[in-house]
Structures are given as C-alpha cells and as structure tokens.
Amino acid sequence: MKILVAEDMTTARLILDMTLKKLGHDVVATSDGEEAWQAFRQSAFPLVITDWQMPKVEGPELCRRIRAQATAKYTYILMLTSLDSKPEYMAAIDAGADDFLIKPFDEDILAARLRVAERIGGLLSEMQQLQGLLPICPTCKKIRDEQDQWTRLEDYVTTRLQAAVTPSRCPQCQAARSESDRTLRSKLEHVRRDFRKTPQGPSAPDRGSD
Amino acid sequence: MAEATDPTLLGQIVRSFLNDSRTGLVTLRQAAAGDAECLRQTAHGLRGMCASVGAERMRVNCQELEALGTSGTVAGAWELLDRLQNEFQRAEAELDAVLHEDSAP
Numbered sequence: 563m564k565i566l567v568a569e570d571m572t573t574a575r576l577i578l579d580m581t582l583k584k585l586g587h588d589v590v591a592t593s594d595g596e597e598a599w600q601a602f603r604q605s606a607f608p609l610v611i612t613d614w615q616m617p618k619v620e621g622p623e624l625c626r627r628i629r630a631q632a633t634a635k636y637t638y639i640l641m642l643t644s645l646d647s648k649p650e651y652m653a654a655i656d657a658g659a660d661d662f663l664i665k666p667f668d669e670d671i672l673a674a675r676l677r678v679a680e681r682i683g684g685l686l687s688e689m690q691q692l693q694g695l696l697p698i699c700p701t702c703k704k705i706r707d708e709q710d711q712w713t714r715l716e717d718y719v720t721t722r723l724q725a726a727v728t729p730s731r732c733p734q735c736q737a738a739r740s741e742s743d744r745t746l747r748s749k750l751e752h753v754r755r756d757f758r759k760t761p762q763g764p765s766a767p768d769r770g771s772d
Numbered sequence: 773m774a775e776a777t778d779p780t781l782l783g784q785i786v787r788s789f790l791n792d793s794r795t796g797l798v799t800l801r802q803a804a805a806g807d808a809e810c811l812r813q814t815a816h817g818l819r820g821m822c823a824s825v826g827a828e829r830m831r832v833n834c835q836e837l838e839a840l841g842t843s844g845t846v847a848g849a850w851e852l853l854d855r856l857q858n859e860f861q862r863a864e865a866e867l868d869a870v871l872h873e874d875s876a877p
Binding site (some may be wrong): 570571572574576577578579613615622643644645665666667 | 781785786789791792813815816817819820821823824825826
C-alpha cells in the first residue's frame with residue numbers, strides 16, 4: 563500500500579519508514595504537515611500516517627484538509643502521537659482521523675491496524691463500484707434509489723446532481739419525432755380529403771341500435 | 773528500539789537520535805528561561821522520539837518537563853533538565869558504543 567507519512571522528528575520518521583517498508587509498503591516520508599499536504603495534493607494516497615504536533619501544519623489540520631479535498635478514493639488516516647488523553651483522541655477523530663495509535667508503536671499492532679485500513683479501503687471501493695450500478699426498469703426507465711423506491715429518472719438526476727433537468731431531444735429522437743409528425747399530418751390530410759368527397763362526411767361506423 | 777535489520781539504517785537512526793536530542797536539549801535550556809509553551813512543545817517532541825527508540829528514562833524526564841510546560845510554568849525546569857542531560861549522556865555513551873560496533877569491519 564502507498565503510505566504518506568508526516569513526522570517532524572527525524573528519528574521517529576526513520577523508524578516508522580523502516581518499519582513500514584519492512585511490512586512491504588511504499589512510503590513517502592515528509593517532515594511536517596505542510597510538506598505532507600503538498601505531497602497529498604500531487605498524488606492520491608490510500609493511507610496517511612500523521613503525527614499530531616508538527617511545525618507549519620499540525621496533524622488535525624492536515625486531517626481536515628484531506629477530508630475537505632474531493633478525491634476519487636477514500637484516504638484512511640491514522641494519527642500516531644504521544645498525546646494520549648481522551649480529549650485528544652476525540653479531537654483527532656473529529657478532525658477526520660480514522661484511527662489513533664500512541665507512540666511508541668508496537669510493530670505487530672501497527673501491522674494489524676494497516677490490515678484493517680486495507681480492508682476498509684477495499685470495502686469502500688467495492689461500495690463505490692456498487693453505487694455505480696443503478697437498477698433501472700427496462701420498460702418505464704424508473705430507477706430504484708437507496709430507499710428502495712422507484713423514482714423517475716429526471717427526479718433521480720435532479721436530486722443527486724443538484725441540477726434542474728431541461729427537456730431537450732437528442733438528434734435521433736428529434737428525427738423520429740419529425741417522421742411521426744409527417745405521418746400524422748399525411749393521415750390527417752387523407753381524412754380531410756375523404757371528408758370533402760362525401761357531403762355527409764365519412765361513413766360513421768355501425769354502432770348498432772341502442 | 774525497533775529491530776533494524778539494515779546496519780546502515782541502525783547507524784542512521786542512532787545518529788539521528790543523538791542529533792535530535794542535542795538540539796532538543798539546547799532548545800529546552802532556552803525555553804527554561806521563561807517560555808513555558810516552547811518547553812511543552814519541545815519536551816513533547818523529544819518524548820515521542822525517546823519512546824520510539826526505547827530511551828525510557830529520558831522519556832519520563834521529557835514527560836515531566838512537558839507537564840510543567842502544560843501547566844504554564846518553567847519553575848523547576850532546570851532541575852528536570854539536569855536530570856534529562858544526565859540520562860542523555862548515559863544513553864549517548866551506550867549508543868556511541870553501538871555506532872563503533874556497527875562501523876567495525
């Protein structure tokens with residue numbers, strides 16, 4: 563897995579880098595939150611491991627920036643810090659971290675947490691793919707939404723895309739429509755001609771006696 | 773300390789720890805003159821690093837200094853700093869030996 567590391571203390575960064583590589587991951591190590599943010603903007607990372615206290619941009623702010631950035635795939639964030647109180651844990655999660663690990667980390671525990679991160683990343687990707695498959699009725703073209711309700715295509719799109727649907731025919735439908743209009747006009751013309759030929763109008767169908 | 777299989781990397785980590793500690797001690801001495809926030813931040817950073825390499829006594833000293841800074845005072849910082857300095861010198865002597873062994877043919 564490609565992992566972005568943000569850790570300002572050289573020694574801690576070297577140890578983390580070494581451990582992650584030993585576990586078979588690709589690591590991009592940065593020395594503060596701002597450097598990590600720039601690296602993240604250049605390339606997507608499925609996992610970010612960040613320290614809390616760092617110069618320039620601290621861990622929670624890095625989490626907020628990552629969460630505010632629209633990315634195609636979810637980024638799992640693990641906060642690795644020596645701050646170990648409940649308020650700090652809560653603040654990290656509120657800022658957008660998914661997991662919280664206290665220094666010094668145990669290599670086996672870290673490896674286990676990374677497996678969880680991979681598992682969650684996989685599930686989210688699968689969910690995104692499934693969301694991409696919309697159940698649509700072949701007859702009326704209604705779509706089944708998340709609440710299992712059948713919705714008109716126009717309503718579905720309007721709700722999801724926050725955009726109004728404007729009626730506008732595609733060239734194929736426009737051509738078919740013109741052809742249909744011509745046929746209708748031609749039929750009307752025939753009826754009109756028949757009507758003129760017969761003074762009483764075309765013979766009415768026999769409806770039988772009441 | 774985390775197991776370093778690459779001897780070059782082990783040396784790199786040890787040297788980095790010694791450098792970071794020396795720099796941190798200088799900053800802590802400056803902060804002890806009256807900057808409680810700087811004392812807290814620097815001690816916090818050193819605490820994490822000491823924890824990472826297993827320098828337990830140094831970690832405890834840093835934790836005490838960090839607590840002092842968190843409470844907004846530097847009173848008593850010099851005494852704690854002297855203890856941290858002593859612990860660092862002990863660790864330095866041990867790690868220097870590790871570096872010599874590491875670089876020996």
